[in-house]
Amino acid sequence: MKIAVCIKAVPDTETKITVAADKKGIDTTGVRFVTSPFDEFAIEEALQLKQKHGGDTFVFSMGGAECTDVLRDALARGIDNAVHLQDAAFANLDPLSTAKVLAAGIKDGGFDVILLGQQGVGGDNSQVPAMLAELLDLPQVTVITKLEIADGKFKAQREIEGAHETVEGTLPVVLSAQKGLNEPRYPGIKGVMAARRKEIAVKNAEALGISGKVGADHASMNLAEMATPPERPQGRLIEGDTDTQVKTLVQLLKTEAQVI
Amino acid sequence: MASGILVFVEQRNGAIRKASMEALSEARRQVGGKEPVVALIVGENVKALSAVANKCKPDKILVVDNAQFAQYSTEGYAAALSTAIKMLDPRYVFAANTSMSKDLLPRVAARLDAACVTDAAELKVVGDKIQAVHPMYSGKTRGTFELKSQVSFVTLRPNVFALTECENGHHAEIVDLPVSVDKIRAKVTETHTATEQKIELSEASIIVSGGRGIKGPENWGVLQNLCSVLGAALGASRAVVDSGWIDHQHQVGQTGKVVSPQLYIACGISGAIQHLAGMSSSKVIVAINKDPEAPIFKHATYGIVGDVFEVVPKLTEELKKQNA
Numbered sequence: 068m069k070i071a072v073c074i075k076a077v078p079d080t081e082t083k084i085t086v087a088a089d090k091k092g093i094d095t096t097g098v099r100f101v102t103s104p105f106d107e108f109a110i111e112e113a114l115q116l117k118q119k120h121g122g123d124t125f126v127f128s129m130g131g132a133e134c135t136d137v138l139r140d141a142l143a144r145g146i147d148n149a150v151h152l153q154d155a156a157f158a159n160l161d162p163l164s165t166a167k168v169l170a171a172g173i174k175d176g177g178f179d180v181i182l183l184g185q186q187g188v189g190g191d192n193s194q195v196p197a198m199l200a201e202l203l204d205l206p207q208v209t210v211i212t213k214l215e216i217a218d219g220k221f222k223a224q225r226e227i228e229g230a231h232e233t234v235e236g237t238l239p240v241v242l243s244a245q246k247g248l249n250e251p252r253y254p255g256i257k258g259v260m261a262a263r264r265k266e267i268a269v270k271n272a273e274a275l276g277i278s279g280k281v282g283a284d285h286a287s288m289n290l291a292e293m294a295t296p297p298e299r300p301q302g303r304l305i306e307g308d309t310d311t312q313v314k315t316l317v318q319l320l321k322t323e324a325q326v327i
Numbered sequence: 328m329a330s331g332i333l334v335f336v337e338q339r340n341g342a343i344r345k346a347s348m349e350a351l352s353e354a355r356r357q358v359g360g361k362e363p364v365v366a367l368i369v370g371e372n373v374k375a376l377s378a379v380a381n382k383c384k385p386d387k388i389l390v391v392d393n394a395q396f397a398q399y400s401t402e403g404y405a406a407a408l409s410t411a412i413k414m415l416d417p418r419y420v421f422a423a424n425t426s427m428s429k430d431l432l433p434r435v436a437a438r439l440d441a442a443c444v445t446d447a448a449e450l451k452v453v454g455d456k457i458q459a460v461h462p463m464y465s466g467k468t469r470g471t472f473e474l475k476s477q478v479s480f481v482t483l484r485p486n487v488f489a490l491t492e493c494e495n496g497h498h499a500e501i502v503d504l505p506v507s508v509d510k511i512r513a514k515v516t517e518t519h520t521a522t523e524q525k526i527e528l529s530e531a532s533i534i535v536s537g538g539r540g541i542k543g544p545e546n547w548g549v550l551q552n553l554c555s556v557l558g559a560a561l562g563a564s565r566a567v568v569d570s571g572w573i574d575h576q577h578q579v580g581q582t583g584k585v586v587s588p589q590l591y592i593a594c595g596i597s598g599a600i601q602h603l604a605g606m607s608s609s610k611v612i613v614a615i616n617k618d619p620e621a622p623i624f625k626h627a628t629y630g631i632v633g634d635v636f637e638v639v640p641k642l643t644e645e646l647k648k649q650n651a
Contacts, residue, residue, distance in 0.1 A: 081600060093464065163436065166437060188582070191446065191461070191464070191465065191585075192461075193429045195433075197401070197429075197433040198437035206513035210430075227427070230518055232518050233515065233518075234514065235514055237512065247574075288474050289472065289475060291471045291472065292471045293469070294469050294471070295467070296462070302624070302628045303628075305631050313645050317645050324590070326533070
């Protein structure tokens with residue numbers, strides 16, 4: 068079985084985010100990049116599928132130098148091959164252009180399963196998996212919390228509002244991982260050492276055959292401005308004994324806030 | 328020339344989502360009567376639902392009604408939406424930001440080489456174009472996006488855009504849209520409903536949420552009683568989800584759900600950045616926590632320093648008394 072995992076390097080979720088001076092993105096000074104948390108579930112699932120079915124695993128990441136560490140981390144966890152999709156034209160791409168770059172990297176690989184996180188933390192778009200599936204003309208199951216693969220068929224459980232759906236079909240398929248799919252492993256010392264010696268393949272726009280097809284001039288949308296949301300007004304502490312506090316709160320919610 | 332807004336009105340099991348009606352209401356406000364607003368309903372035996380959609384006064388309702396659409400499938404519904412777009416040539420396609428739309432709209436956007444903004448929390452009009460404001464980094468920043476394609480897709484965050492319904496009989500023209508689906512390669516074979524959560528978190532207007540301060544999974548009942556009185560959904564912090572006290576479906580925060588209810592009651596939640604990211608756009612935040620230094624109090628509209636197990640039952644009783 069041949070498995071591809073697409074991962075994104077994102078600012079650590081505990082990072083304080085500040086908007087850059089040009090208002091076109093965030094200030095990345097001193098920001099530590101990590102694997103987007105949902106992508107960790109995708110990596111783990113790929114490793115478990117390989118353990119069960121054998122085969123070869125590949126990890127892809129599009130972006131600048133920040134991708135190197137997350138690709139090495141994926142190798143350290145046990146992924147066999149890493150591909151860095153890197154080009155000046157790939158900076159700040161919208162979800163559709165990102166999907167185009169990933170599709171170019173993946174399309175001729177003969178993959179049976181293509182895994183991604185259900186959302187790249189930060190951009191918070193949840194679009195790339197479905198777009199990638201469309202560009203590759205493959206079926207998709209997004210936001211999965213369970214997966215079984217046998218005899219060239221998949222059976223996945225997908226999270227929807229207040230319920231789960233079981234979705235079935237035939238490989239190949241694009242799947243996006245939700246928290247709950249598995250428990251991601253941490254890389255061991257041996258893995259980290261081995262990953263250091265592994266080579267990361269680098270492919271640019273030309274190698275991918277998409278020169279002049281992605282980049283700011285070809286984007287279907289454009290980030291006009293990034294801003295920090297307004298601060299919440301100062302709240303108030305309700306004093307008194309519990310009975311007084313509770314009565315006051317109910318009164319405030321009814322008359323002042325008018326939300327109950 | 329492209330004109331108007333097509334709104335994908337989501338139904339499951341014969342019920343239209345409230346958030347879809349919000350999207351339809353917002354589409355009306357955006358065009359201000361100058362361009363057509365068309366609703367699209369897809370399913371089996373769904374024609375009667377046009378009466379519901381009519382409350383938001385669309386100019387036309389397209390209905391795709393066929394056994395093939397009884398269950399949601401990405402490819403089937405993508406064929407329906409693409410067909411409707413081809414027929415109408417709209418400038419924008421709106422939908423509620425739900426699990427179905429997030430699965431469907433990006434796929435169709437890629438098919439049409441078009442822009443897509445998910446989870447828009449605000450729409451701005453610049454010239455004759457709509458710009459979509461999308462909260463990023465879990466709401467720590469907001470990106471304003473210009474949409475440059477001929478047709479652009481936007482999913483609207485539930486509970487943010489006002490619902491404007493009228494009761495006096497609007498009757499939009501109803502058009503049957505024939506759709507041929509050549510392949511559905513991923514099929515829904517079963518649906519398991521989670522019985523414990525009746526109100527979906529992202530659409531709930533009131534959420535009662537619990538963190539470490541509730542001490543253990545055996546104490547959810549205390550919060551559930553408050554939920555029942557308020558008609559609220561039950562949320563949770565990452566800490567308690569990771570400890571296995573409750574299913575991930577309940578998690579509010581950066582790696583859980585982002586919610587914008589009218590009222591968010593945080594019980595025994597300290598207020599880690601992770602959690603604040605998921606709920607700081609709530610209209611009113613109430614924090615109940617023993618620790619007066621807990622960061623959650625900096626974000627709360629109303630704070631009570633006190634024991635959850637003392638405050639919450641009394642609050643439940645007080646509300647019951649007032650409702651009686």
